[in-house]
Amino acid sequence: MNWARHWRLILSLAIPSIVSFAMQTLSGTLNLIIVGGLGATVIAIVGVSNIIMYNAWALFSGIGHTVNYLVAQNYGAHDMKKGIERTSVALTVTAGMSLVILLAGLLFAGDILRLVGGEASSGLAAGGEYLEIRFFAMACGILNFVFHGFFRGIGDTKTPMLLSLVSNLLMVTFTYAWTYGKLGFAEYGLPGAGWAFFLGEAVGLLGCLYFYFIRLHRKYETRSRILGWNRTEAALILKESGKLGAQEFALSISMLLFTLFVAVLGEEALAANEVALNVMSLGFMPAFAFGATATILVGQRIGEGKPMEARRLGTDTAVLGSIFLLAVGTVEFFLAEPIARIYTKDPFVYEMAGELIMISAFLQLFDGLLNFFAGGLRGTGDTSFLLVTSLIMGFAVFVPLSYLSIFVLEWGNVGAWVSLYSFLVLFGLTVMFRFYRTNWMQVKVKEAGAAAGH
Incomplete structure (x- = not known):
C-alpha cells in the first residue's frame, strides 16, 4: 500500500531529525543548568547571549534552508552537478558571512551585550568575552547548517544526526570541565563555557568537511568545486536565502x-x-x-x-x-x-x-x-x-x-x-x-x- 510505503520513508527521514533537534535542545538546557552554579548574573548573561545568538542565527539561516530545498530538487532531477555547484557558491557566500560574524564578535561583543542585556550584563566582565566566543562558534555554526542542508537535500538525515550528537556531547562535557576545572582541566569560569560551544561547533564543522569532501567525493565529485562562484546561481541563492x-x-x-x-x-x-x-x-x-x-x-x-x-x-x-x-x-x-x-x-x-x-x-x-x-x-x-x-x-x-x-x-x-x-x-x-x-x-x-x- 502506498501510504505504508510513504510512512516508512517519512519516518526514516524524520526520526534522525527528531534526535538531532532533541539533542540540541537538551544540550542547551544542560549547559544552562551547569553554568547556573556560577550565580544569577551568569544565568542572565547566558540568557541574553542566547537571545542574541538565536536572532543572529535566524538572520543567517536562510542560506542553509535554500541549499536544502535546491539540492533536494537537483537530487530528484538527477542533476547533482548543479547541486554541487550551488552548494559551492553557498559555501563561498557563507564563508564571507562567517568572517563578518567573527569581526562582529571581536569588535562589538561587549557593546552588543550591554545594548541588549542592559543592567543585567554589567556585573560580570567575563560576559563580553563569553559572547565574543559565542560569535566565533556561530561563525562555524552557519557553515555547519549549509552542509546539513546539503546532506538532508540528498535524503541523508543520519549524518546530521551523528554530527549533532558528537557536537552537543562535546559542548556539555567541556562546559562542565572548563567552567569548573573538572576532569583534569583548568578552571576558566564562564569563558570556559563559551569555548565549549566553540569546540562543539568546530568539531562539527570538521565532521562536515570530512563527510562532504571525502566520503561523498566518489559519488558526487564534491572536491571538483571546493569554493566556487557562478554569478546567476549566486544571485538565486542570495535572493532565496535573503x-x-x-x-x-x-x-x-x-x-x-x-x-x-x-x-x-x-x-x-x-x-x-x-x-x-x-x-x-x-x-x-x-x-x-x-x-x-x-x-x-x-x-x-x-x-x-x-x-x-x-x-x-x-x-x-x-x-x-x-x-x-x-x-x-x-x-x-x-x-x-x-x-x-x-x-x-x-x-x-x-x-x-x-x-x-x-x-x-x-x-x-x-x-x-x-x-x-x-x-x-x-x-x-x-x-x-x-x-x-x-x-x-x-x-x-x-x-x-x-x-x-x-x-x-x-x-x-x-x-x-x-x-x-x-x-x-x-x-x-x-x-x-x-x-x-x-x-x-x-x-x-x-x-x-x-x-x-x-
Whole structure:
C-alpha cells in the first residue's frame, strides 16, 4: 500500500531529525543548568547571549534552508552537478558571512551585550568575552547548517544526526570541565563555557568537511568545486536565502517582543512563561523534524517531475507529524502541573506554567501544521509567500494581539498565550491553505533567473 510505503520513508527521514533537534535542545538546557552554579548574573548573561545568538542565527539561516530545498530538487532531477555547484557558491557566500560574524564578535561583543542585556550584563566582565566566543562558534555554526542542508537535500538525515550528537556531547562535557576545572582541566569560569560551544561547533564543522569532501567525493565529485562562484546561481541563492532568512528573523523578533511584553508582568510570570515554552519544545522538535522531512520529499519529487506525488507526500508527512504531536500533547495535558514541578518548587510558577501547558497541549498541533506545510512550500520554492505571510502574521497579528491582551485587556500570562496560539492557528491554516491551493502541475525545479510557478 502506498501510504505504508510513504510512512516508512517519512519516518526514516524524520526520526534522525527528531534526535538531532532533541539533542540540541537538551544540550542547551544542560549547559544552562551547569553554568547556573556560577550565580544569577551568569544565568542572565547566558540568557541574553542566547537571545542574541538565536536572532543572529535566524538572520543567517536562510542560506542553509535554500541549499536544502535546491539540492533536494537537483537530487530528484538527477542533476547533482548543479547541486554541487550551488552548494559551492553557498559555501563561498557563507564563508564571507562567517568572517563578518567573527569581526562582529571581536569588535562589538561587549557593546552588543550591554545594548541588549542592559543592567543585567554589567556585573560580570567575563560576559563580553563569553559572547565574543559565542560569535566565533556561530561563525562555524552557519557553515555547519549549509552542509546539513546539503546532506538532508540528498535524503541523508543520519549524518546530521551523528554530527549533532558528537557536537552537543562535546559542548556539555567541556562546559562542565572548563567552567569548573573538572576532569583534569583548568578552571576558566564562564569563558570556559563559551569555548565549549566553540569546540562543539568546530568539531562539527570538521565532521562536515570530512563527510562532504571525502566520503561523498566518489559519488558526487564534491572536491571538483571546493569554493566556487557562478554569478546567476549566486544571485538565486542570495535572493532565496535573503527571503528565508528574513522570514526566520521576523519570527524571532516577534517572539522576542512577546517575551519582553510578558516580562512586564513580573519575574514569576516570566518564569512560568519560560518553563511552559521549554516544555512545549517537546512538541516543537517533531514539528521541525517533520517540516524538514516535507522539504526533502517535496523538493525531490518536484525534481523528478512528479508534482502530485510531492503533494501526496507532503500530506502524508503532515498526517504522521500530527499523530506525533497529538500523542505528545495528550501526555502534556494530563501531566501539565507535575511536569512543571520538575522545573520549579514555586507554587505560583508551576501552577501558572501548568495552566499554560494545558492551553498549549493540543493547540500546538497548529504550530505543527505551520511547520509541515511551510516545509512543503519550501520544497516547491514558494519562498516569497512564506516571507510575506511571516511578516504580516508576526507584526500585524501576533505583536498587536500580545500587546492588546497584556496591556489593554490585562489578561496576564493566559492572555499572552491566547494571543500566541491565535497567531499560530491563523498562520498554520493560512500556510496549509496555500499548500493545497498551489497549482501543482505548474511547479517546476527552481532555476537561476526563473521563478517556479504556483
